[in-house]
Amino acid sequence: MKIYVDFDDCLCETGRAFSGLAAEMFGRNVPYGEMEFFELDRTFSLDGAQFAALMARGHEPEVLLSFEETPGASSVICEWIAGGHDVSVITGRPLSAYEPSREWLDRHGLQEAGLYCLDKYGRDSFSRDCAFSLSLEDYYRMAFDFAVEDSPRAFKFFSHLPGLRVCVFDRPWNRRCEFPGEKYTRCFSWEDIRRIVPAGAENA
């Protein structure tokens, strides 16, 4: 099986970290549980310059490396890899964040998982030097059987795969969204995801 896994707020607690950064940098106190919008500028009421500063700070290597693992993520993914599944972490982070992102995965025992940066959100506005490792054309040549994603804005990247089962990691910003199809399942933990995705390649 080929499995797509998003990085932020699937593997690690990025939203919680950004909630702390917004409070520290701009005095915006929006606790994680009240982050109703995926767009952080809207969530924290930031203007363009503040949003750019927040994104720059949030993508500094030591900040990326400090993100807490979402409980159970690495052990479930290691089980899949041991079972012969092919796991690709497809992140909307820019290529400038690749090295610390790779290091985070390696530190969490995920050396065997691939890592690709795809412009999921049109975020090149926050950095003039923004580049991504995976072109859209290359992405659409990849096929997946399962996906783990938290962002409704990324669902469009699944519409070419009608057989794909999508585990939507429950987050405050996706609670009100309508899923595009019946193959989407809300998952509240990696234990939920483990129950949906078969562990071994014998099921592939």
Ligand SMILES: [Mg+2]
């Ligand atoms: Mg995400």
